[in-house]
Amino acid sequence: MPDTAAHPFDALTADAMRAGGSWKWSGQGVGDGVDRHGRPLIGAFVAEMDFPTAGPVVEAVRASAGASQFGYLADAWVADLAAACAAFWADRFGWSVDPERIRPVPDVMTALVATIEHFTPPGTPVLLPTPAYMPFLTVPGRLGREMVPVPMTAAPFALDLDALDAAFVSSGAKLLVLTNPHNPTGRVFTRDELRAVTAVVERHGARVFADEIHAPLVFDGRAHVPYASTSEAAAAHTVTATSASKAWNLPGLKCGQVILSNAADAARWSERGYLAEHSTATPGVLASTAAYAHGRAWLDDVLAYLDGNRALLRDAPLPGVGKEIPEGTYLAWLDASGLGLDEPPSAFFAREAGVVLTDGALCGGPGGMRLTLATARPVLAEALERMAAALS
CATH class of the missing domain: 3.40.640.10 (Type I PLP-dependent aspartate aminotransferase-like (Major domain))
Structure with missing residues (x-):
C-alpha cells in the first residue's frame, strides 16, 4: 500500500496554485471561473505537476x-x-x-x-x-x-x-x-x-x-x-x-x-x-x-506520493465512469461514455463539479477524459468528491 501519511505537498492549496499563474491554473477559465455552484475551478487538464521541483x-x-x-x-x-x-x-x-x-x-x-x-x-x-x-x-x-x-x-x-x-x-x-x-x-x-x-x-x-x-x-x-x-x-x-x-x-x-x-x-x-x-x-x-x-531521491519521493494519489482515484466512487488507474505517468483516463450525456463529459464536470479535465475527443477518444493526478492530495480529493456529487 502506498504511504498516505502527511507530506509537504499536502500543504499546497488550489488558491496558491491559481496565484502561481501557470496555464493549468489560469487557462480555460480556471484562474477566475466558477462552476454552477459558485465554486472556483480546479485545474486538472494539463500534464504537469503542481509540486515544487527538486532542490x-x-x-x-x-x-x-x-x-x-x-x-x-x-x-x-x-x-x-x-x-x-x-x-x-x-x-x-x-x-x-x-x-x-x-x-x-x-x-x-x-x-x-x-x-x-x-x-x-x-x-x-x-x-x-x-x-x-x-x-x-x-x-x-x-x-x-x-x-x-x-x-x-x-x-x-x-x-x-x-x-x-x-x-x-x-x-x-x-x-x-x-x-x-x-x-x-x-x-x-x-x-x-x-x-x-x-x-x-x-x-x-x-x-x-x-x-x-x-x-x-x-x-x-x-x-x-x-x-x-x-x-x-x-x-x-x-x-x-x-x-x-x-x-x-x-x-x-x-x-x-x-x-x-x-x-x-x-x-x-x-x-x-x-x-x-x-x-x-x-x-x-x-x-x-x-x-x-x-534529483533521483526527489523523484523517488514524488513517485511514492503519486502512488497515494493513484490509490485515492482507485477508491473514489464515480458511478458510471470507467477508471484506468495509470501503470505509468500521472495521467488517468476516465471513460464516461456510458453516462449517456448529450455533451462532452468534460463540459459536464466543468460546469457541475468545477473540475476542468481534458476532453477525450481532443485525444481521439470521444466520451473519455484525461485527469491529471499530480496535485496536492487534498486538492485531488476535493476534485473527486465534487465529481462524485455531480454524478449522484
Whole structure:
C-alpha cells in the first residue's frame, strides 16, 4: 500500500496554485471561473505537476542566473547533459547509450517534427494509436502529412497489432508514433508488446518515433523498457525522444533530448538537426543535467506520493465512469461514455463539479477524459468528491 501519511505537498492549496499563474491554473477559465455552484475551478487538464521541483534543480537554475548563463548553448553544457542523461537511463532502465548520440531539443514536439521531416519519405502518412497526446493528432497535418488514427483495443488498453498492420498497408505510412508510458491511458507496454510492434514495423519498412517522456514515472514494480533497446531492428528504425520535464516538473525550461540508437541516424542528425537543437534553453539544459544527476531521491519521493494519489482515484466512487488507474505517468483516463450525456463529459464536470479535465475527443477518444493526478492530495480529493456529487 502506498504511504498516505502527511507530506509537504499536502500543504499546497488550489488558491496558491491559481496565484502561481501557470496555464493549468489560469487557462480555460480556471484562474477566475466558477462552476454552477459558485465554486472556483480546479485545474486538472494539463500534464504537469503542481509540486515544487527538486532542490538540486532549483540550485542549478539559481546558479545559472547568478552567473548570467543566458547565452547560447556551450558544447560543454551539452556534453554534461548527455552524460547525465545517459547515466540515468543506464541505471534506471538498463539501456546503455553513447552520450554522443544524445542531443538537446526544446521539447518532444520539436523532436517529432524533425523526425517526420528528416527521417521519413516526403508526403508519407503518420500512424498514431489513439487515444493520444493531443498535439500528435494535429502536428502531422501542419507538416502536410496525413495523420492516420489507429484505435487501441478497448480497456484495458493495448496496441491493436492487426489494425496497425492493416493501416500501414492501406495508407503507405512510414512512421509510427509510439508513446510509452502511454499518454493518456497510463499503459506501460511490456517488452513482449514492444517486440511485437517491431515485427509489424519491420514488415513495412517503416520507422518509429518513440515518445518516452514519462519513462521515469512507473508504478507497482513495473519497469520502463526503452523501445529501441529491445532489439537491433528496433534500434535501427527508432528515434527516441525524452525529457526531464515530466518527471521533475520542468516544462517551461524548454529542454528535451533526442536519443539516436544507430550510426546512420546519428550521422543524419549531425547534418540536419541544427535547427531542432537551436532553440533549446540554456537554463533548461543546466536544470535537466542537475535533475538527472542529483534529483533521483526527489523523484523517488514524488513517485511514492503519486502512488497515494493513484490509490485515492482507485477508491473514489464515480458511478458510471470507467477508471484506468495509470501503470505509468500521472495521467488517468476516465471513460464516461456510458453516462449517456448529450455533451462532452468534460463540459459536464466543468460546469457541475468545477473540475476542468481534458476532453477525450481532443485525444481521439470521444466520451473519455484525461485527469491529471499530480496535485496536492487534498486538492485531488476535493476534485473527486465534487465529481462524485455531480454524478449522484
